[in-house]
Amino acid sequence: MPISRRSFLSTGLSALGLMGPYLKSVPASASAPKVIVIGAGISGLAAAEKLSIHGLRVTLLEGRERIGGRLWTDRSLGAPLDLGASWIHGIRGNPITKLAKRFSQPLYKWDYDNELTFDLLGFKARALNRFDELAAALLDVAYNNRANSSSVSVAEAIETVSRKHLGSQLTSKEIAFLTASLVELEYAAEAESLSLNGAFEGVGFDGADAVLPEGYDRIASNLAAGLDIRLGTKVDTINYSVRGISVQAGGVAFDADFAICTLPLGVLKTGTPAFDPPLPAEKRRAIELLGMGVLNKIFLAYPIEFCRTDILNFNRISKSSKEFAYWANLYPSTGQPVLCALNAGKFGKELEGLSEPDRRERAHKALQSMFGIDIPAPTASRSSAWQSDAFARGSYSYLPVGADTAERISLAAPLKGTIFFAGEATSLDNPSTVHGAYQSGLKAAEDLLSRTK
Ligand SMILES: Cc1cc2nc3c(=O)[nH]c(=O)nc-3n(C[C@H](O)[C@H](O)[C@H](O)COP(=O)(O)OP(=O)(O)OC[C@H]3O[C@@H](n4cnc5c(N)ncnc54)[C@H](O)[C@@H]3O)c2cc1C
Numbered sequence: 001m002p003i004s005r006r007s008f009l010s011t012g013l014s015a016l017g018l019m020g021p022y023l024k025s026v027p028a029s030a031s032a033p034k035v036i037v038i039g040a041g042i043s044g045l046a047a048a049e050k051l052s053i054h055g056l057r058v059t060l061l062e063g064r065e066r067i068g069g070r071l072w073t074d075r076s077l078g079a080p081l082d083l084g085a086s087w088i089h090g091i092r093g094n095p096i097t098k099l100a101k102r103f104s105q106p107l108y109k110w111d112y113d114n115e116l117t118f119d120l121l122g123f124k125a126r127a128l129n130r131f132d133e134l135a136a137a138l139l140d141v142a143y144n145n146r147a148n149s150s151s152v153s154v155a156e157a158i159e160t161v162s163r164k165h166l167g168s169q170l171t172s173k174e175i176a177f178l179t180a181s182l183v184e185l186e187y188a189a190e191a192e193s194l195s196l197n198g199a200f201e202g203v204g205f206d207g208a209d210a211v212l213p214e215g216y217d218r219i220a221s222n223l224a225a226g227l228d229i230r231l232g233t234k235v236d237t238i239n240y241s242v243r244g245i246s247v248q249a250g251g252v253a254f255d256a257d258f259a260i261c262t263l264p265l266g267v268l269k270t271g272t273p274a275f276d277p278p279l280p281a282e283k284r285r286a287i288e289l290l291g292m293g294v295l296n297k298i299f300l301a302y303p304i305e306f307c308r309t310d311i312l313n314f315n316r317i318s319k320s321s322k323e324f325a326y327w328a329n330l331y332p333s334t335g336q337p338v339l340c341a342l343n344a345g346k347f348g349k350e351l352e353g354l355s356e357p358d359r360r361e362r363a364h365k366a367l368q369s370m371f372g373i374d375i376p377a378p379t380a381s382r383s384s385a386w387q388s389d390a391f392a393r394g395s396y397s398y399l400p401v402g403a404d405t406a407e408r409i410s411l412a413a414p415l416k417g418t419i420f421f422a423g424e425a426t427s428l429d430n431p432s433t434v435h436g437a438y439q440s441g442l443k444a445a446e447d448l449l450s451r452t453k
Contacts, residue, residue, distance in 0.1 A: 028057040033452050036061060036247050036254050038235050038273075039262035041069025042434055043422040045223040046441030047260045047448075052227060054449055059256070060227060061249055063234035063391050067224050069264070070392060070424075071434065073215030074382050077301045079336035080215030083384040084395075085434045086328075088212070090205030096219065096435045100212060103222035107210040108333040115313035118370040121173055137161040141196070150404045154183055154199050155191035176321040180344075185326055187432070188293025189398045190345040198291075198399030202436070203429045213333045216434070235263075239276045240419040258418050258451070260444045262437075265411070265425035266292040266393025279415075286410035289403040290425060292394030293432075296348040298341050298363045298383035299330075305337040306375045314339075316370055322347045324366035339367065348395075352385040359383050396432040397425035412440070417451055420444040 033056050037044045040062035048058045066072075070084040087110060091097045100107055141157045162175050179191045187194050212218065230249075238261065239246040245259040263273070268287045279287075307314070307329065314327040322345065330338040341363050343351055351359055360381035368375060386395040399405070405428055412426035422444035423437055430436030 028052070028055050032057050033258060034256040035059070035448065036245060036256040036259045037262065038238070038247065038259060039063075039069060039264075039423070040067040040220075040224065040229050040231075041262060041264075041423070041437065042071055042220060042223075043424070043437040043441035043444075044069075044260065044262040045220060045227070046438045047262070047422055047445040048227050048229075048441075049223055050442055050445035051448065056449075056452070058228060059254065060229040061233040061235055061247065061254065062229055062231050065232050067229060067231070068217050068220035070386075070395070071216045071220045072384075073217035074299075075215070077299065077336075077338065077380050077382055079301075079330060079334040079338050080213070080217075081299045081330075081338065081340070081382055082211075082216045083297055083382070084386075085216050086211050087209045089209050089433055089435070090207050091210050092205055092207030094205040094207070094435050095438055097210075099219050099223070099438075103218060105212050105214055105218050108213050109208045109210050110333075111208070111312060114311060115315060116308065116311045117315040117317065120316065120318045120369055149196040149200070150198075150399070151401060152196045153192050153401045154187075154194045154196055155179070157196045157199075158183075158191065173317070173321065177315075177317045177325065180322045180325050181315065184322065184344045185295065185342050187398045188295035188344045188348070188395045189291060189400070193291060193398075193400050195399050195401045195403065197404065201399060201405065202427075202431055202433075205435070211333055219434075235273045237274050237276060238419070240416055242416045242418060245418055258420070258448050260420045260422055260441070260448065262421075262423040262441065264292075264392050264394070264423060265290055265397045266387075267391065270393060282410045283413065283415075286407040289400070289407050290411065291398045291400040291403065292425075293344065293396060293398045294348045294387045295342060295344045295395040296351055296384045296386060298343075298351070298359055298381060300339050300341075300360065300363055300367070300378040301380045302337040302339070302378055303376050305331050307339070307371055314370065316366060318366075318369065320347075324363060327367075327370075341366065349387050351383070352388050356381060356383060398432065412444075414444075414447060420448050 035051050035056050035058045037048045037058060037060045040060045044060055048060050051058045072084040074081045074083055088094055088096045141161050158179055183191050233249045235247055235249045237248040245256045247254045309331050312329055312332055316325050324341045326342050328340045330336060330340060360378060364378055386392050408426055408428050412421050414420045422440040424432055427436035427440045430439060
């Protein structure tokens with residue numbers, strides 16, 4: 001998930017150490033089991049590293065011409081801009097913090113309370129003092145409805161909460177802003193679609209959140225060092241049986257004893273790659289019921305820093321509560337005059353239909369509404385389109401009304417003792433996150449290793 005307010009290739013592949021071939025340190029014997037890992041995102045890299053360390057012969061097949069998947073850092077505007085994940089959520093005990101240390105990557109602690117609110121509707125920024133109150137009230141409703149919280153949407157729950165407890169204290173516009181800002185940006189889903197259950201999923205880690213000022217892709221590129229990764233290798237068919245695996249990619253067959261599939265939920269929903277035999281009913285049901293949310297980012301680079309250089313978060317309360325409601329200021333962490341807006345759900349998808357100049361214009365206008373029409377024009381912009389991305393088909397998973405965590409268990413279940421599943425959507429404890437995806441890769445590798453003993 002992107003932001004946690006209670007609680008992100010032009011540099012050149014070779015410069016990042018991303019060019020193959022990769023060779024991991026423990027030499028595999030010619031008789032060691034062969035494993036194909038489908039996808040070189042964080043979960044696939046985690047699994048591949050662990051298996052390689054145990055001496056298995058591992059090959060990663062990656063459809064894109066880059067590794068990292070939803071960890072994607074762009075450097076075309078000067079500063080490292082994370083178009084996918086930006087934040088380590090809860091740095092204490094978090095395996096990504098450990099990886100950052102291991103790879104000597106600096107962290108910048110993100111203080112969500114360091115914020116400034118622009119209230120374009122005339123009512124004062126008092127809504128922001130109510131974050132805790134609304135969250136506590138939500139917890140209350142969740143507790144009372146815990147038996148059927150998968151059948152209640154967050155929008156319904158908020159409606160009940162505001163009527164029962166907060167009606168006299170919060171206006172409907174304030175509630176709309178809080179819903180967009182606290183719920184939809186975090187879960188990448190409309191409050192009408194997200195189940196109350198989904199809003200309370202996972203366990204998480206303690207401590208502050210942090211960003212990686214040198215780019216989140218450094219975690220992926222360092223993990224990838226030494227691994228056998230075939231870029232530009234889009235998997236078309238996955239044949240699995242008790243005897244082993246055969247994967248077809250662009251007319252080439254890759255045979256192995258085992259496979260770990262880390263295809264994003266959004267890709268699995270499209271039905272390609274095809275599985276042979278077809279996936280069992282339970283897994284198909286899980287793929288259908290789980291939701292794939294959309295969260296998109298747009299980064300605007302300016303010639304000078306025209307806003308407060310010491311403020312990290314800018315909120316925008318406007319008539320269109322779901323549009324450009326939250327901005328992250330990258331100046332404090334990178335020293336560059338770059339601002340980033342996050343947009344989720346329907347509006348996040350709608351932006352994908354626009355050209356980059358049109359997206360930039362909309363975003364700049366939103367900033368003008370906050371900082372005045374005299375602010376300088378942006379020198380450049382860079383934005384994501386995760387729904388249209390054929391190798392993601394969305395940003396990250398969520399639990400819609402009618403779905404339960406049992407679906408994540410079904411999604412993760414291995415088949416025939418030879419094919420294992422990983423990726424953020426399979427994580428029970430930390431879905432929708434980088435650390436959850438990483439842990440899921442390690443778990444799939446452990447399960448696979450236990451089959452080789
Ligand atoms: C905009 C955005 C913001 C986010 N913010 C945060 C955040 O701040 N903090 C946080 O913890 N998490 C965040 N996340 C979530 C986090 O990025 C993901 O949970 C995590 O990176 C997923 O890793 P994964 O290995 O499961 O999947 P992926 O990274 O998607 O890896 C799957 C790989 O499979 C490849 N692939 C797909 N189809 C094929 C095919 N047919 N053949 C071969 N390869 C294929 C893909 O190219 C990809 O490399 C964010 C995500 C997005 C999109």
